[in-house]
Amino acid sequence: MKKTFFTLNVIFACLIFAGRAYTQSIPVGAPVLDDYYRRMQLLGKVDSTQSFSVRPLLFKAALNTEDIYDPDGTLKQDHWIGSSIVSFGNGKGQFQILPLSWQQQFNSDHPYGWNDGAMIPARGYQTMVSGGFFIKYGPLSIQLRPEYVYAANTDFTGYATDRSNVELQRYYSFHNMIDWPERYGTGAYNKAFLGQSSIRLTFGPMSIGLSNENLWWGPGISNALVLTNNAAGFKHLTINTVKPIKTYIGYFEGQVIAGHLDNSGYPPLLTTALPDGTNLYAKKRNDWRYFTGFNINYHPNWIPGFTLGIIRTFDAYYNDVKTGGFNAYVPFFTSYTKNDVNNGVGDLFPRDQITSLYGRWLFPKAQAEVYLEYGWEDNLYNLSDLLQSPEHSRAYVFGLRKMLPFNGSNDQHILVSAEITQTSQHAERSIREVGLWYTNYQLLQGHTNDGQTLGAGTGTGGNIQSIDISWVSGLKKLGIEFERFEHDVDFSETYLTPINGNSRNWVDFAFALKGEWNYKNFLFNAKLQEIKSLNYEWILKDYTPGNYYIPHNNVYNLHGELGISYRF
Numbered sequence: 001m002k003k004t005f006f007t008l009n010v011i012f013a014c015l016i017f018a019g020r021a022y023t024q025s026i027p028v029g030a031p032v033l034d035d036y037y038r039r040m041q042l043l044g045k046v047d048s049t050q051s052f053s054v055r056p057l058l059f060k061a062a063l064n065t066e067d068i069y070d071p072d073g074t075l076k077q078d079h080w081i082g083s084s085i086v087s088f089g090n091g092k093g094q095f096q097i098l099p100l101s102w103q104q105q106f107n108s109d110h111p112y113g114w115n116d117g118a119m120i121p122a123r124g125y126q127t128m129v130s131g132g133f134f135i136k137y138g139p140l141s142i143q144l145r146p147e148y149v150y151a152a153n154t155d156f157t158g159y160a161t162d163r164s165n166v167e168l169q170r171y172y173s174f175h176n177m178i179d180w181p182e183r184y185g186t187g188a189y190n191k192a193f194l195g196q197s198s199i200r201l202t203f204g205p206m207s208i209g210l211s212n213e214n215l216w217w218g219p220g221i222s223n224a225l226v227l228t229n230n231a232a233g234f235k236h237l238t239i240n241t242v243k244p245i246k247t248y249i250g251y252f253e254g255q256v257i258a259g260h261l262d263n264s265g266y267p268p269l270l271t272t273a274l275p276d277g278t279n280l281y282a283k284k285r286n287d288w289r290y291f292t293g294f295n296i297n298y299h300p301n302w303i304p305g306f307t308l309g310i311i312r313t314f315d316a317y318y319n320d321v322k323t324g325g326f327n328a329y330v331p332f333f334t335s336y337t338k339n340d341v342n343n344g345v346g347d348l349f350p351r352d353q354i355t356s357l358y359g360r361w362l363f364p365k366a367q368a369e370v371y372l373e374y375g376w377e378d379n380l381y382n383l384s385d386l387l388q389s390p391e392h393s394r395a396y397v398f399g400l401r402k403m404l405p406f407n408g409s410n411d412q413h414i415l416v417s418a419e420i421t422q423t424s425q426h427a428e429r430s431i432r433e434v435g436l437w438y439t440n441y442q443l444l445q446g447h448t449n450d451g452q453t454l455g456a457g458t459g460t461g462g463n464i465q466s467i468d469i470s471w472v473s474g475l476k477k478l479g480i481e482f483e484r485f486e487h488d489v490d491f492s493e494t495y496l497t498p499i500n501g502n503s504r505n506w507v508d509f510a511f512a513l514k515g516e517w518n519y520k521n522f523l524f525n526a527k528l529q530e531i532k533s534l535n536y537e538w539i540l541k542d543y544t545p546g547n548y549y550i551p552h553n554n555v556y557n558l559h560g561e562l563g564i565s566y567r568f
Contacts (some may be wrong), residue, residue, distance in 0.1 A: 024134045024143060025056035027196040028214040029117055029229040031101060031563045032475055032516045032523040035221065039415065039472060042403050044364045049244040049251040049299050051307040051360060055216040058207070058242045093137040097568040098145050100131035109557040110156045112531055114457020117214055118147050118193045118232035120184050124154035130195050139201050147195030151188065158182050159537050160271040168280060170495040172268060176282040177439040178446030178460060180453065181266035193232050208239045215257070217295040217311050219360040219371035220397040222466055223421040223456040226311050226354055226375065231452035235260045244299060254296040258329070261289040261315070264451025284444050290318040294332060305362030312355050315443060320349040336379055350442035353379065367403035372396065378435025391426040393435045406471065417468040424461040424489035436460055436490050461490035475518040483510040496538050504538045527561040
């Protein structure tokens with residue numbers, strides 16, 4: 001009887017706590033606010049146990065700071081929510097109109113940009129509109145925030161232009177292993193999405209629900225290896241923490257999901273056959289993919305600001321999964337080494353898996369942080385293999401940043417950020433078969449949803465280095481950004497031979513002016529970026545044999561972004 005009474009009291013306490021806590025999310029990639037709370041953590045205004053490695057964040061339960069909340073516990077007017085909260089049911093229920101957001105994008109010459117959710121890689125004008133409402137009653141909350149995307153999807157010079165039959169065949173030999181179309185058809189693109197919508201039950205620090213929200217796993221800011229907002233959100237069942245859970249040894253955060261991934265339906269190139277009719281395109285299997293994984297991190301009590309985490313995901317065709325029993329739906333205890341799986345052959349049905357380890361160290365007194373994510377696309381054979389070749393199928397994200405005082409003001413700082421993402425493979429690939437990031441010879445869609453990679457927006461074999469220097473004050477941010485982006489290195493170095501010893505690497509150098517501003521209920525964001533592409537599409541034009549390397553195919557592209565959000 002005592003146990004029953006204790007259990008009922010715990011449940012009642014959880015219901016009370018849940019009734020007081022919003023479960024409205026700050027969408028991954030939310031204009032202006034996406035990085036705001038993380039900057040506030042550098043300044044000591046957000047609890048240091050928050051890792052920012054399991055997102056989206058949930059209001060109130062996820063953050064803990066007096067500076068961000070009004071005395072009554074609600075987020076301040078100058079942040080994501082406005083003042084339009086309507087209470088009902090004697091205060092047990094709440095209703096609110098969510099911010100209306102209009103984001104626009106433009107590329108003058110060819111597609112460029114990532115981490116823009118349901119938007120697609122396209123030349124010309126593109127826009128996305130989103131808005132909706134949030135309602136909760138007790139532990140139950142419903143967030144409906146659909147998105148609509150329109151892209152002019154203008155024609156541009158792509159890989160197939162003036163290519164030989166051999167080069168087309170080589171392109172398809174590699175890109176048939178991933179659903180990553182160069183262009184989404186030949187006309188304008190229109191599509192509506194469920195967007196950042198969810199339905200949840202939240203009890204204390206835990207939440208369970210159905211969601212279509214974008215997820216971001218890992219400590220990276222510009223990129224992450226496994227899950228980002230580079231592709232459209234996908235339908236998934238989620239069990240997750242809504243704030244760090246305190247234990248005797250430290251704090252824990254985590255999320256477990258089971259999701260539904262779709263194929264784009266577009267081929268890698270619009271040209272799918274040779275002039276003689278030889279087919280190049282390997283059609284994808286007509287089946288959706290079951291995607292499941294977990295992200296768990298730990299913040300030890302004795303190392304303030306330090307977080308260690310592990311991510312593991314599995315991707316397989318659903319019609320295969322449903323024949324494999326419980327272990328196929330929940331494969332988390334599958335061995336990390338191939339030697340222990342089906343006598344080294346691998347899984348019993350086509351399946352892709354990714355593992356990554358990450359760490360983040362926050363230094364509030366220095367107003368700085370450093371972070372690293374290191375992952376493997378292809379599991380190694382055994383422990384000895386891991387110790388001898390830890391670089392086998394590896395990719396990584398490394399970054400750091402620091403706030404510097406500016407103008408003698410506590411409210412103004414210079415933010416210096418740098419990040420490196422590398423998904424191209426180590427030179428070991430020349431002597432040993434290796435799993436390339438986001439591609440899979442069994443699952444021809446690869447690690448994608450609706451034709452875009454779920455992880456780093458730079459895609460398979462993409463390497464990027466970036467530096468951002470910005471003036472920041474509250475929600476306001478003005479700055480410059482430099483990027484060096486090397487495209488699809490594994491493909492180019494494997495399938496495209498140098499011309500008389502000259503490099504054919506396609507490398508972009510980009511310089512951007514960026515700004516974010518708030519005014520009353522409005523949030524504004526803008527970006528103007530010039531990109532110089534060397535050897536665009538790995539082409540050397542007007543090359544003269546015998547001359548030393550000179551880039552012969554420089555292409556200039558203007559990338560612009562402009563957005564406005566209104567908080568009701």
